């Protein structure tokens with residue numbers, strides 16, 4: 001049985017079913033997850049959207065919080081006090097080891113640009129879950145790097161898009177919403193906001 005110490009997945013399931021459910025009915029689909037922690041969301045994607053034999057999930061996570069903590073160090077809620085990233089990494093491997101062995105999950109413990117370079121344009125993703133470093137600059141960088149790997153009508157899901165809209169536990173430079181608005185401005189006419197749940201935004205790449 002998989003083991004987890006945090007659950008940042010269940011609260012998003014209704015939104016994923018609503019906006020991504022059609023991907024689960026495809027004969028073959030490919031997903032990308034940036035920031036996989038203990039693999040809880042990774043397992044959900046594999047079970048509900050990528051269950052067909054040829055479907056795969058690519059996971060990227062350097063398991064290094066240094067940049068995010070530098071910004072967040074003056075706030076009372078840092079991720080550092082919530083869990084140890086190296087333990088999270090070990091738990092990811094024990095929770096997803098069988099899926100990595102079967103080729104369902106491909107894992108890169110690297111920074112996003114390095115990992116994507118290694119994929120070398122072989123993959124076109126149906127969706128990408130951007131849930132790594134929440135610095136606005138990192139979220140924007142992740143989205144820009146992922147963009148060419150998304151197939152037309154592929155969907156980017158941004159987590160914690162509500163920061164700064166509903167609540168702001170971190171300074172403005174740690175609001176994903178700043179990056180999402182910048183992306184929509186840069187790609188105006190080439191993307192559209194599909195929908196929003198309490199915490200997440202779904203953006204579709206049009207062309």
Ligand SMILES: C[S@@+](CC[C@H](N)C(=O)[O-])C[C@H]1O[C@@H](n2cnc3c(N)ncnc32)[C@H](O)[C@@H]1O
Pocket residue numbers: 008009034035036037038039040041042060061062063064065068085088111112131132133138
């Ligand atoms: C909020 S957690 C992910 C939660 C996970 N998606 C889930 O729902 O269970 C954030 C993750 O982002 C990773 N992360 C931090 N900086 C990153 C970066 N620069 N690139 C990719 N991932 C990063 C962390 O190691 C951590 O595992």
